[in-house]
Amino acid sequence: MSKGKSVFRCTECGADQPKWGGRCDACGAWNSLTEEPIRRTVGRSDGRSVQSDSQTVRLSDIGTTPLQRWRTGLAEFDFVLGGGIVPGSVVLVGGEPGIGKSTLLMQCAARLESQGVSTLYVSGEESPDQLRLRADRLEEDAGNIHVLGETRLESIIHHATQLKSSVVLLDSVQTTYTEELEGAPGNVGQVRECAARLMRFAKESGPAVVLVGHVTKGGGIAGPKTLEHIVDTVLYFEGETTLDHRILRAVKNRFGSVDEIGVFRMTGTGLEPVANPAAAFLAGRSTGASGSAVTALMEGTRPMLVEIQALASKAGFGTPQRVATGLDHRRLALLLAVLERRGGLPFGNLDVFVNVTGGVRLIEPSTDLAVLAALVSTVHDRPVPADALFLGEVGLGGEIRPVAGVERRLAEAARQGFRRVFLSARSRGTSGDLEVIGLEGIGELTRRLAA
Ligand code: TYD
Ligand code: MG
Numbered sequence: 001m002s003k004g005k006s007v008f009r010c011t012e013c014g015a016d017q018p019k020w021g022g023r024c025d026a027c028g029a030w031n032s033l034t035e036e037p038i039r040r041t042v043g044r045s046d047g048r049s050v051q052s053d054s055q056t057v058r059l060s061d062i063g064t065t066p067l068q069r070w071r072t073g074l075a076e077f078d079f080v081l082g083g084g085i086v087p088g089s090v091v092l093v094g095g096e097p098g099i100g101k102s103t104l105l106m107q108c109a110a111r112l113e114s115q116g117v118s119t120l121y122v123s124g125e126e127s128p129d130q131l132r133l134r135a136d137r138l139e140e141d142a143g144n145i146h147v148l149g150e151t152r153l154e155s156i157i158h159h160a161t162q163l164k165s166s167v168v169l170l171d172s173v174q175t176t177y178t179e180e181l182e183g184a185p186g187n188v189g190q191v192r193e194c195a196a197r198l199m200r201f202a203k204e205s206g207p208a209v210v211l212v213g214h215v216t217k218g219g220g221i222a223g224p225k226t227l228e229h230i231v232d233t234v235l236y237f238e239g240e241t242t243l244d245h246r247i248l249r250a251v252k253n254r255f256g257s258v259d260e261i262g263v264f265r266m267t268g269t270g271l272e273p274v275a276n277p278a279a280a281f282l283a284g285r286s287t288g289a290s291g292s293a294v295t296a297l298m299e300g301t302r303p304m305l306v307e308i309q310a311l312a313s314k315a316g317f318g319t320p321q322r323v324a325t326g327l328d329h330r331r332l333a334l335l336l337a338v339l340e341r342r343g344g345l346p347f348g349n350l351d352v353f354v355n356v357t358g359g360v361r362l363i364e365p366s367t368d369l370a371v372l373a374a375l376v377s378t379v380h381d382r383p384v385p386a387d388a389l390f391l392g393e394v395g396l397g398g399e400i401r402p403v404a405g406v407e408r409r410l411a412e413a414a415r416q417g418f419r420r421v422f423l424s425a426r427s428r429g430t431s432g433d434l435e436v437i438g439l440e441g442i443g444e445l446t447r448r449l450a451a
Helices: 073-082 101-114 128-137 154-164 189-204 226-230 277-280 329-343 365-380 406-415 444-451
Strands: 005-011 033-037 090-095 119-123 144-147 167-171 210-214 233-238 246-253 261-267 270-273 290-301 302-314 322-325 351-357 386-392 418-424 437-441
Touching: 005 322, 033 189, 073 233, 073 246, 073 261, 073 270, 090 101, 090 189, 090 226, 101 119, 101 128, 101 167, 101 210, 101 270, 119 128, 119 154, 154 167, 154 189, 167 226, 189 210, 189 226, 189 277, 261 277, 261 351, 270 444, 277 302, 290 365, 290 406, 302 406, 322 329, 329 351, 329 444, 351 365, 365 386, 365 418, 365 444, 386 406, 437 444
Parallel strands: 090 210, 090 233, 119 144, 119 167, 167 210, 290 386, 322 351, 386 418, 418 437
Antiparallel strands: 005 033, 233 246, 246 261, 261 270, 290 302, 302 351
16 A cells, blocks of 8 residues: 555545545445545646636527537447537447447548548557558548547647547547546546546537447446546447447437437448347347247337247256346246246246347346247247237236337337237237237236147
8 A cells, every 4th residue: 555645436436435445435335445646736726716717697598509410420329329429528438348349439430531520539559550450441431530549638638629620539538547647547536537627628629529438347337437427428339249239328318318229230341330220139030940939129219129039948957957148037037937836837847048139138027928938939849920029027926017118119010020919918009010919917828829
């Protein structure tokens, strides 16, 4: 421990503690305190703080000009942002290493440049030579982008000001540091201060800033949670690095709606927006096999169709296995118990595997019915109708409950060629062209699927 003045700052909530402890007193997180030097004051506050250049203004006196946005032309990216990049805004793109953050930023920069929006791509992770190699792989012409290999914030802001860049892309916020603070790049204080300074720069000088943020093992953006409070928009880039689909998800957006997702495919020439995202995860579905059922999720305002696969096979010795991928294993245990008690299907000596294809995670309970259908189908080794969609939440009594947003989900399913839907008998709303099979409880489901 150093003798110099320092505090212990929580990487979860950003609270300062005078001494180290295993647990943050403010938010209760364990093992989150890291030592940070106390900020050197730069002698600004004394005397000047009483004067101010800022002015107050009445809300009604502010003109209502529609929000200007720069469309990148990368359709799914623009969609997630709510229509494009807003001048003067700060966007944070978080994601695991290798997921494609740098590629995404480079493609955005290239597309903006081709529309005459000047960009500066700053990298603290790759040299300009490496950036050139990356750019050469892309379909976009990235030749006009200004690149800079720099990690010092003051210098980055200087260059951005000199070039009058409209969009500054910074890869990454964890490799950037400011001279005003002691401590290595990437520590909580540095990350937070750099983000705050860039936010001020964006608001005062007008360029948009797009930041890359690394993600910790826990899934959060490395550095304090407060980073997410500082910026205007937080996007997470996710997906299995082994699969080629990538999902860009808005978790915070001051200029658009949250929970919207965009779907991309990683190709040999960069990221490609998926033209029909609703059906992106259904590609490769084998319709004749047992143990497969399709449901419709809501991702923000968009319905997405996903396939759930189940496989039950005779267990060997010991406790039968329960393996769930893309689904909470407790939810699976619950559904198996309901199916056993209310549906009369014994799973006691069967290993059960459930898998959501495409690396999607099921969060909504509205997908329960599809999980049950896949399970029933694998136990009887009988495929469910290939043109059927399953939509419903299952209760402990075996009852099937209606879900929200049925009409939008069904409209999308009809567009993708589905012809019938199994849902709660109590569901309301029109079903469009789909044949509706209303179910009261899971007994009816097992009977229907066995018939
Ligand atoms: P990258 O953008 O470097 O990821 P991140 O910045 O999030 O760490 O991209 C990572 C992967 O994408 C890398 O394994 C190579 C692959 N890739 C392609 O498949 N096609 C391409 O055109 C490019 C540029 C990268
Ligand atoms: Mg990178």
